[in-house]
Amino acid sequence: MSKPLAEADHNTPFKDKHMTEHLILAPLPGTFYRRPAPDAAPYVEEGNLVAADTVIACIEVMKQFNEMTAEHGGRLLAFLLADGDAVDIGQPVARVVT
Amino acid sequence: MSIRYSFGGDEFLFAEVSESMSLTACFTSMAITGLLRQQQWPGIVEICPANASFQLRFDPDILPAAQLLQLVQELEQAVQDSPQTLDTRLVEIPVWYDDPWTLEVGARFRERHQDPQSTDLQYAARCNGFDSVDAFIAAHSGAPWFVSMVGFVAGLPFMYQMVERDRQLQVPKYLSPRTATPRQTIGHGGCFACIYSVAGAGGYQMFGITPAPIYDPQQSLPYLADSMVLFRPGDIVRFKPIDQQQYQAAVQAVAEGSFQLDIFPVRFSLPDFLANPQAYNLSLPGGHHAH
Amino acid sequence: MHIKVIKPGLATSVQDAGRNGHYHLGIPPSGALDQYSFRAANLLLGNPETTAVLECTLLGPQLQFGVDCRIAVCGADMLPLINGQPQATHQVLSIAAGDMLDFRPATAGVRAYLAVSGGIDVPEVLGSRSTYTLGTLGGYQGRCLQAGDMLMLGRSTAEAPAGRSLPPALRRPLPRQATVRVLPGLYDHRLTAQSAERFYQETWTVASESDRIGYRLKGGSPLQFRPREAPFGAGADPSNIVDAGYPVGSIQIPAGKEPIILLRDAVSGGGYAMLGTVISADLDVVGQLPPNQRLAFSAVDMAEALQARQQGQAALERLRAALQG
Numbered sequence: 001m002s003k004p005l006a007e008a009d010h011n012t013p014f015k016d017k018h019m020t021e022h023l024i025l026a027p028l029p030g031t032f033y034r035r036p037a038p039d040a041a042p043y044v045e046e047g048n049l050v051a052a053d054t055v056i057a058c059i060e061v062m063k064q065f066n067e068m069t070a071e072h073g074g075r076l077l078a079f080l081l082a083d084g085d086a087v088d089i090g091q092p093v094a095r096v097v098t
Numbered sequence: 099m100s101i102r103y104s105f106g107g108d109e110f111l112f113a114e115v116s117e118s119m120s121l122t123a124c125f126t127s128m129a130i131t132g133l134l135r136q137q138q139w140p141g142i143v144e145i146c147p148a149n150a151s152f153q154l155r156f157d158p159d160i161l162p163a164a165q166l167l168q169l170v171q172e173l174e175q176a177v178q179d180s181p182q183t184l185d186t187r188l189v190e191i192p193v194w195y196d197d198p199w200t201l202e203v204g205a206r207f208r209e210r211h212q213d214p215q216s217t218d219l220q221y222a223a224r225c226n227g228f229d230s231v232d233a234f235i236a237a238h239s240g241a242p243w244f245v246s247m248v249g250f251v252a253g254l255p256f257m258y259q260m261v262e263r264d265r266q267l268q269v270p271k272y273l274s275p276r277t278a279t280p281r282q283t284i285g286h287g288g289c290f291a292c293i294y295s296v297a298g299a300g301g302y303q304m305f306g307i308t309p310a311p312i313y314d315p316q317q318s319l320p321y322l323a324d325s326m327v328l329f330r331p332g333d334i335v336r337f338k339p340i341d342q343q344q345y346q347a348a349v350q351a352v353a354e355g356s357f358q359l360d361i362f363p364v365r366f367s368l369p370d371f372l373a374n375p376q377a378y379n380l381s382l383p384g385g386h387h388a389h
Numbered sequence: 390m391h392i393k394v395i396k397p398g399l400a401t402s403v404q405d406a407g408r409n410g411h412y413h414l415g416i417p418p419s420g421a422l423d424q425y426s427f428r429a430a431n432l433l434l435g436n437p438e439t440t441a442v443l444e445c446t447l448l449g450p451q452l453q454f455g456v457d458c459r460i461a462v463c464g465a466d467m468l469p470l471i472n473g474q475p476q477a478t479h480q481v482l483s484i485a486a487g488d489m490l491d492f493r494p495a496t497a498g499v500r501a502y503l504a505v506s507g508g509i510d511v512p513e514v515l516g517s518r519s520t521y522t523l524g525t526l527g528g529y530q531g532r533c534l535q536a537g538d539m540l541m542l543g544r545s546t547a548e549a550p551a552g553r554s555l556p557p558a559l560r561r562p563l564p565r566q567a568t569v570r571v572l573p574g575l576y577d578h579r580l581t582a583q584s585a586e587r588f589y590q591e592t593w594t595v596a597s598e599s600d601r602i603g604y605r606l607k608g609g610s611p612l613q614f615r616p617r618e619a620p621f622g623a624g625a626d627p628s629n630i631v632d633a634g635y636p637v638g639s640i641q642i643p644a645g646k647e648p649i650i651l652l653r654d655a656v657s658g659g660g661y662a663m664l665g666t667v668i669s670a671d672l673d674v675v676g677q678l679p680p681n682q683r684l685a686f687s688a689v690d691m692a693e694a695l696q697a698r699q700q701g702q703a704a705l706e707r708l709r710a711a712l713q714g
Contacts, residue, residue: 027448027494028399028447028448028494029447029597029679029680029681029682030597030680030681031597031680060597060598061399061447061597061598061680062399062400062446062447062597062598062599062600063598063600064399064400066399066448086594086597086680086681087681088679088681089447089494089495089496089679090496104574104575105572105574105666105691106572106574106575106636106638106639106663106666107572107636107638107639107665107666107667107668107669107694108572108668108669108670108691108694108695108698109636109637109638109669110636110637110638110639110666112574112575112633112634112636114633116620116631117620117623117630117631118620118621118622118623118631119620119621119622119623119631120621131413143409143410144409144410144412144413145413146412146413146634146657146658147413148632148633148634148658149622149631149632149633150622150631150633151631151633151634152634153633153634153636155409155412155636155637158695158698159698159702163691247632247634247658248413248414248415249412249413249414249415249634249656249657249658250415250632250656250657250658250659251415251523251524251656251657252414252415252416252521252523252524252526253414253415253416253524254415256632258622263621270624270625271624287624287660288622288623288624288629288631288632288660289621289622290622290632295415296523296524296525298523313524315514315524315525315526315527315531325414326526327414327415327416330414331413
């Protein structure tokens with residue numbers, strides 16, 4: 001489940017006063033997936049660079065899969081949920097620094 | 099044998115005629131629900147016969163639950179003495195057994211099947227002690243089927259074969275349901291045959307496909323002009339094996355709107371049937387052509 | 390006289406009071422899952438109570454209006470925006486030809502009802518405009534909305550002034566924790582006494598695949614069945630029965646594992662034992678429970694079910710009195 005942000009911050013090598021950190025929030029409740037199919041590679045690995053329109057995860061609800069984008073160009077520091085976790089609307093799912 | 103009643107919330111009355119399937123139980127369900135349909139009681143909203151049970155939806159503001167129960171129990175008594183005959187019809191359904199579409203879908207879901215090395219038909223033949231798929235198809239198409247329930251999804255008939263219990267074809271459902279089944283697939287689960295009226299999820303074994311639409315909200319074929327649903331509980335179905343050429347001709351006719359089904363009026367007598375099923379089936383329209 | 394669908398939303402469909410009389414052919418009632426909020430939206434707007442509306446699910450659609458009209462959004466908290474400007478739910482809003490309507494995601498509840506003056510004009514099928522997607526029946530071409538669809542509007546008789554709002558006391562409550570009342574029965578005698586009792590003591594969680602057909606529940610203990618010899622035709626699994634009709638609201642327990650509550654797009658029958666039925670007064674509540682929400686069940690008898698039914702009808706009467714007076 002999600003870690004408190006302050007605690008997670010201690011571990012990040014990317015923290016810098018010129019950087020802005022964004023929490024990516026779930027637009028939907030459902031089940032959180034980091035990969036498009038059970039046997040597929042993750043959309044994005046932690047630490048990778050992403051563009052605003054990069055798909056980083058999807059949320060399954062009512063048998064439909066809804067892709068989530070990074071919303072900000074930058075580096076995806078960490079996912080705050082594991083593959084298959086339950087997710088609520090507005091819950092932070094990832095941290096991106098720009 | 100008395101019926102077990104249970105209320106499904108404040109709007110449904112559920113009635114289990116028998117725990118196990120039999121044509122006799124189905125007939126009792128149809129007799130009671132048939133009378134209810136004729137009597138048109140205010141406050142009864144839905145009358146749904148099923149294989150060996152039935153359910154009613156009612157408006158308790160118009161017809162209180164206790165009053166409905168009493169009414170149905172009176173009918174339960176009344177039908178015990180009524181003649182067990184039914185004015186119905188026999189519908190011939192052409193089937194291309196072992197067709198490429200259901201084979202392809204079956205192959206895609208093999209990991210959900212009891213026997214991934216066989217096709218559904220090979221598995222069903224073996225389960226029922228037939229030495230070939232052809233012999234199984236002969237048994238499947240050789241005796242007619244009684245539509246014992248319509249439902250699950252719109253227009254899907256459940257059918258119980260009109261043979262003695264020890265000749266019933268029984269095949270387990272898939273271990274877990276498929277997410278796809280072609281429309282108009284001939285399916286089988288437990289002792290029931292079905293025809294998938296729409297494409298979608300399903301757990302029944304797949305034996306073949308019919309070119310005949312049995313549910314069509316557009317009602318584009320003449321035999322669906324009166325109702326978008328072809329089947330009614332009580333219909334009798336005979337499966338007629340066809341080959342690829344006949345199937346394609348039928349599909350063409352469906353597209354042109356000229357496709358027709360052979361439908362014959364029948365007065366079905368349960369006692370006559372039970373007395374000698376094989377002879378009775380031969381007496382039905384088209385019976386002498388079957389095996 | 391039309392609305393153009395720019396984005397369809399998660400699952401937006403045309404719904405009304407639903408259709409009766411065809412369940413024996415496998416055609417379920419369909420209709421708005423939260424009948425109270427659907428009726429509230431129409432009454433607020435001055436439409437006849439059961440005028441066809443759009444049922445919007447979690448993520449609303451984006452719609453461009455081709456005509457001046459009035460709208461109202463009731464049910465789930467999905468804030469409407471007109472040309473990007475936040476508006477209120479449960480209020481009559483004016484919208485002009487060319488305006489764009491979209492929604493913030495639902496922050497409470499699941500289903501918001503967008504009523505439009507005059508209603509959504511799709512053909513009636515079997516007595517209703519409701520969409521039954523499994524059967525591609527009714528609604529807009531028998532399916533949920535897609536981008537590019539053009540919805541026609543009916544002739545408006547709505548007179549409600551813009552700005553009129555529904556008093557909070559008349560809005561459907563959307564609690565974070567729900568208790569749903571159930572009349573035990575159907576095949577509950579197949580369960581062990583301990584299992585039948587435990588079902589009502591545990592807290593369940595709404596599974597994410599829950600939809601208009603049914604709500605699947607997770608998180609409780611598997612249910613145990615009494616030993617038996619399988620009746621002919623029932624199937625070998627202890628949860629199997631000879632395929633029978635399913636009441637709308639009935640709770641089935643495939644393999645004893647994850648109970649499923651059937652809603653208004655129910656499959657009409659099948660081969661799994663059911664342990665009881667959600668009472669009619671609480672069926673609306675189920676359709677407003679979002680995925681991952683917790684719920685518990687309480688067992689009631691028929692007298693309590695009927696009392697709850699009367700309370701529901703009284704609430705609807707108060708709504709009519711407040712808005713039609």
